[in-house]
Amino acid sequence: MLKLAVLTTHPIQYQAPLYRKIAARGDVDLKVFFCWDFGVKETKDPGFGKTIRWDVPLLDGYEHEFLPNLSRRPGTNHFFGIVNPTAPSRIAAFEPDAVVVHGYAHFTEHEVMAAARLKGWPVLLRGESTLLPARKTWVKATKRALLPPLFRGLGGALAIGTLSARYFQHYGLPPERTFIAPYTVDNAFFQARADAVREDARAWREELRIPEDDLVVLYAAKLIPVKGCADLVTAFAARPRPGAHLVIVGDGPLRGEIEALAKGSGASVRFVGFVNQQRMPAAYALGDVFALPSRYEPWGLAVNEAMNLGLPIIASDQVGAVPDLVGPDNGWVFPAGGTSALARVLDEALSDRAALARRGEASRKRIAGWDIPHTAEGFVHAARTVSAAS
CATH class of the missing domain: 3.40.50.2000 (Glycogen Phosphorylase B;)
Incomplete structure (x- = not known):
């Protein structure tokens, strides 16, 4: 039985069906760790400019835990908007074979990746970044300096598609450690x-x-x-x-x-x-x-x-x-x-x-051919591969 931990910022309507699909498999013990409760209760979304609450089930059908977020300004729009000091210990209590971390733009994600290196958990990084946007020279230089060392410490990456895979490989992740787990809806x-x-x-x-x-x-x-x-x-x-x-x-x-x-x-x-x-x-x-x-x-x-x-x-x-x-x-x-x-x-x-x-x-x-079952299989195949290699 593969024990798979997932760290993500908050419940997202697109991710919930994926977690249910993975949890329904008989060969995976999944637990999702949330860093913030946005979307579960009525919350102001600055992008929509109004208070919203999703009308689809976000938490049904899979094991999950909300980690206390100690940020003074909770949110995904700045580095210290997601601060969860208990994340490493709570994930450790689950005893995972592999950890999927969604993104690297917040404090907690780096905290967990650092803990994973110490504890020997292989990390699969899943992100949305591509090389498409025009970036200032200093931003490119900063990414070129910081991302290759970060990516070298990963078990692998879960690319959401073609451009995502190119991004990870551009910054030094080998193709054999870049796994496609397509970005899908239900x-x-x-x-x-x-x-x-x-x-x-x-x-x-x-x-x-x-x-x-x-x-x-x-x-x-x-x-x-x-x-x-x-x-x-x-x-x-x-x-x-x-x-x-x-x-x-x-x-x-x-x-x-x-x-x-x-x-x-x-x-x-x-x-x-x-x-x-x-x-x-x-x-x-x-x-x-x-x-x-x-x-x-x-x-x-x-x-x-x-x-x-x-x-x-x-x-x-x-x-x-x-x-x-x-x-x-x-x-x-x-x-x-x-x-x-x-x-x-x-x-x-x-x-x-x-x-x-x-x-x-x-x-x-x-x-x-671009659906949730394919994404679930991408997660599990990648997790098994990096767990076996660790």
Whole structure:
């Protein structure tokens, strides 16, 4: 029986199905250690600009423990937002064969990795970083100095996709210690609801005053600068698009600014606001094509979700999921920030309804092989490998 400990900042709606899948195996004893209780209770999310509580089970089906967080300002946005002095002793009490650590941006993660070296636990680092974003020279130099020694002390890394693997290897981790554990969503959750939510989506379109036969470009993300929603509005409004609408799902500090931009453009843009997880399948079913125009996106799990509902994808070249999930068969890729290029992509996408449907079916086929069972197997295979080598 493999004893696998996972250290992560807080319960996340995308990770809970993965933990349940691993825990349901008969060959793994899993325990997840949380550093913060964000998401379990109503908490202010600065990205959405409102207090939220997820409406899907975050803690059911697997063993877990919340570690006391002594940070004066709990959060994931700064190094000392996650400070859990008891983490090494609590993990030691579990007697793990391997430890998965999600990220290295906080105090506790380094505390646990240091303890692991002393106790002989092999560590698998899982992170979202890629080489995509343009970085200042001093940032590149700092990473080049600090990351290779950190990575050399690892048992291995759990890369979320192609660009993630390149990142770890760029900073010195050998390919044989880089394991793919794909970044996935609960495909079964979305696909099981795909047919049932069609009626909900039709009613929703009526509420939004969108004719049934018109085409909808769907955006679903926080309204923050890095997501590029203003670029999408600008590109959509670049020329008249009769019979086409842009629906924006999400909230955030830029909502007022983006609403003003949309109103001034005269284009048909509808704002839905924040939508919780249970209704997200219906939100995707509103659309005929999904757009994620981010200026930088380490992955973009909304792409996975939209593909499960059979939507073709428009994504910027700064979206980390692109090399693995988006190709000419199921979507379009444009240079981030390039509103003229995005407008041309929208022209093509909205010009042929039959081609959209074909690309949507290709999305559904692609995402079928990129799911939670594959990620769970990636975790277990990597943990067994590094445990045997330690």
